[in-house]
Amino acid sequence: MLLLLLLAACESSSPPDAPAQPDSAAAEPQNSHQRMVRELEAIRNQARIENVYFEDASLAETRLMLSGLDPHAPPGLRLNLLVELADASRRLGKNSDAVDALLEIHRLLQDSGIALSEKQQLALLYETALTWLRLGESENCVNCRTGDSCILPIRPGGVHQYPRGSREAMKVFLQLLEIDPDNFSARWLLNVAAMTLGEYPDSVPTEFRVAPERLMSSTEFPRFHDVAQGVGLKTINCGGGAVAEDFDNDGLIDILTSSWDPGGQIHLFRNRGDGTFEDCTEAAGLIGILGGINIVQGDFDNDGWTDVCVVRGAWLGNAGQYPNSLLRNVNGRGFEDVTFAVGLGSERFPTATAAWGDYDLDGDLDLFAGNESGPCRLYRNDGGQSFTDVASEAGVENERFTKGAVWGDVDGDGRPDLFVSNLGADNRLYRNLGNGRFEDVASQSGVTSPQWSFPTWFWDVNNDGALDLYVGSYQVGIEHIAREYFGLEREAECDGLYLGDGHGGFRDVAAEYGLTGVTQPMGANFGDLDNDGYPDFYLGTGYPMYDGLMPNLMFHNRDGTAFDNVSYAGGFAHLQKGHGIAFADLDNDGDQDVFIQMGGAYPGDAFGDVLFENPGFERHWLRLKLVGRTSNRSAIGTRIRVTVSAPDGSRTIYHSVGSGGSFGCNPLTAQIGIGEAERIDLLEIEWPASGDRQSFEAISADQFLEIEEHADAYHVRQMPRFTFRSES
Known part of the structure; x- marks a missing residue:
């Protein structure tokens, strides 16, 4: 009772072809933008009627039917209407109304003598408690949010000021x-x-109590504090994407966010360089660009200004046949939607992920779109003016429920290969054959699992120069999380961590690296929190149902040999549902802060975004903005090798230019921690399209360098350091 099916969209694995739209490849960009705004407005209006997550018509209809119900009507009829009222009210965030409806249900059952089975009785109690708990969340964590709100273990600053909701939930x-x-x-x-x-x-009675040590990290770690409210990041949205990127080329990292809500406005926050952000959505021409469960950046036209792809319709099956968007960055002044102008607007599929990569090494970025209930698309970039779908001839249509996609050269042949994660089916590893075609080698490479895959990325987890692979498992259910907190045996699959051998082979080392828990991640990404040169990672957890309350998880890389869960010690164990994640040095102090776009699937589960400020680790770093000339301007796919001297000898740190994971985007400017080293002995750069190799010696640490492909020298960019502060 009162429960919606989590993955109803998954049940239709063979939907009809997406409806074709009139070809508008020759349309002017401004006409393309206006057309997209009109279409998105129509989708928003339709969603309020038909979308099972966002429609509000049924609530008004149910209220009307209840108010007009004959007092002598059968109790069962009133009961059914009250159930519908409670469900719709909670879904839309009207929690007080939902509580009232549930209390009325309890009274009606008592007065009418209607008997419930034990299963029905338990379901009613569970949903009643859950609704009280959600009322407490909305009254406190959402409306009276502090930097400690909803972060486990909850500190005094996060204790509810209005306790009624949680107290009644406990009862x-x-x-x-x-x-x-x-x-x-x-x-x-x-x-x-x-x-x-x-x-x-x-x-909590002893027999039901989670042992306090279960909410402690096994290792010490400095605490990161949420400063989002103070710096001007105040939007409240349903779940969506996040990109941290320097969109105006001023050397400061800005933030772009989206929401999967069909009426949710995309927001651009410009970094002012004084510790605050300014909402420049209107000035950037983004008003009316709505929705987007995920966003990913790349300079598709090689003009030096980073553009953005927005994907829509995920989880909705045939009802999610929404257009994706390509937002062209207009000289840093704003964005225009050129989807129709470049030939990307002719199809509609529910899409959860997209990935930029130059698969044909012609110097411009191609786009892979991961569709859930239809064939995936590989859009070949034809010189930055138009795109052509070549997925069928390339052999990468997948035809599975796609949730993540990432490019990376796994076999060292210089060509980007493609990994695709699938929910409820084997994953794909498409090896780039170099002739425009790909071969699925996932089975031979040993990376078909997990079976319920979602976020994914390539990285070099142990700094051996070979790309490794992370794949998160999304086998959902709060009972799986709860069992672990009570020390019971795991009943769901864990994430996959595969060490690459540099020749296309992989070995699953998740258990060896301590990744044996159930995580259920959606948004996820990696970065280097402590500048030790080894990548750490953060998982935004949860699922659409309101009981999906579990902490987001941060894992610290222990010298490339294992991961420690530092979620509790570091202040990262946020209970709200985490989506797009970005690691970025947002205050120019040399260490990476962590931004996470927050919010659930329903309007009633919306939340504000979070920015965790890095307290600093007193280690050294190097920041590199690479500018492609023969290769793509964003330098995506470029390999970086940094050799430094340390007290215990020389070491090498590897980095590949990209935005990180499949759900959340780091800046394309590379931030590389070098530990205690005070200089770089040797910096080597290998470009993807030209194969050009550059090397530079004896570089002082803690600098921001800009390096062009084929150049003999680098340019030092002087950037002021500042401190996050509250808006005046």
Whole structure:
């Protein structure tokens, strides 16, 4: 009762072909932009009627039917309407109304003598407790948010000022557990409710209590603090994408966010360089560019200004046949939607992911679009003026429920290969054959799992020069998370971590590296928190249902040999649903801060974005902006090798230029930690299209360098350091 099917969209694996749209490849960019705005407005209006997540017509209709119901109508009819009212109210964030409807259901059942089965009774209690808990979240974490809100273990600053919601939730969860003491989901949420009241662990009966040590990191780690509110990042949205990038080429990293809500406005926050951000959405011409579960950046026309692809329609099956967008950056002044002008607007598929890469090494970025319930698309870039779909002849249509896609040269032949993660089916590793075609070698390479894959990326986890692969498992259910907190055996699959051998082979080392837990990630990305030269990673967790309350997870790389969960010690264990993630030095102090776009699937599960400020580790770094000339201007796919001297000897650090994971984008400017070294002995750069290799020696640490392909020298960019501060 009151539960929506999580992956109803997955049930239709063979939908009809996406409807073709009139070809507008010759349209002027401005006409393309206006056309997209009109279409997105129509989608927004239609979603309010038909979209199972966002429609509000049924709520008004149910209220009307209840108000006009004959007092002598059968109790069962009133009961059904109250169930619909509670469900719709909570979905739309009207939590007080949802609570009232549920309380009325309890009264009606008592007065009418309608008997529920034990299963129905437990479901009603669970949903009642959950709705009370959500009321407490909205009254406190959303409307009275502090830097400690919703971060486990909850500190005094995050304790609810308005305790009624969580207190009532605890009462109902305890009622449920009297009947079903082995309901681990209810046990976990009971503990969460107690934490929000500042009464954990004492107020939780011993037999239902999560041991406090389960909420502690096994290693010390400095605490990062959420400063989003103070620096001007104040939007509240449903889940969506995030890109951290210097969109106006001033050397400062800006932030672009999206929301999967069909009526959710894309937002551009310009970094002012004084510790605050300015919402420049209107000035950038983005008003009316709506929706977008994911966004990814790349300079498709090689004009030196970074553009953005927006993908839409994921999780909705045939109902998600929305257009994607290509936003052209107009000299740093703003964006225009050129989707129709470049020939990308002729099809509609539900799309969750996209990835830029120069697969044919002709010097411009091609685009892979990962569709969920239709063939994937590989759009060949024809000189920055138009795109041609070549997926069929290239052999990369996938025809599975695509959730993530990343490019990387896994076999060292200089050509970018393509990994595609699939939900509920084997993953694909498409080896680039160099003749415009690809071969799926996932089985031979040993990377078909997990079976419920979602976010993914290539990285060099142990600095051996060979690309490794991370694949997150999205086998959802709060019961899987709860079982781990109570020390029970895992019943869901864990994430995949594959070490590459540099020749196309991989070995699963997840257990060896300590990644044996259930994570259920959506948004995810990696970066180097402590500038030690080894990549760490952050997982935004959760799923659409309201009981998907679990901490987001940060893992620190221990010298390339294992990962430590530092979520609790570092202040990263946020309970709200995490989506697009970006690691970026947003205050120019030499270390990477962490931005995460927050919010769930329903309007009632919206939340504000989070910016974790890096407290600093007193280690050294090098920042590189690479400018392609023969290769793509963004330098995506360029390999960087940094050799430094350390007290324990020489070491080499490897980096590939890209935006990181498949759900959230780091800046294309490379930020490389070099540990205790005070200079770079040798910097080597290998460009993808030209094969050109550059090398530079004896470079002082802690500098921002700009290097052009084929150049004999580098340019030092002087950038002021500043401190995050509150808006005046």
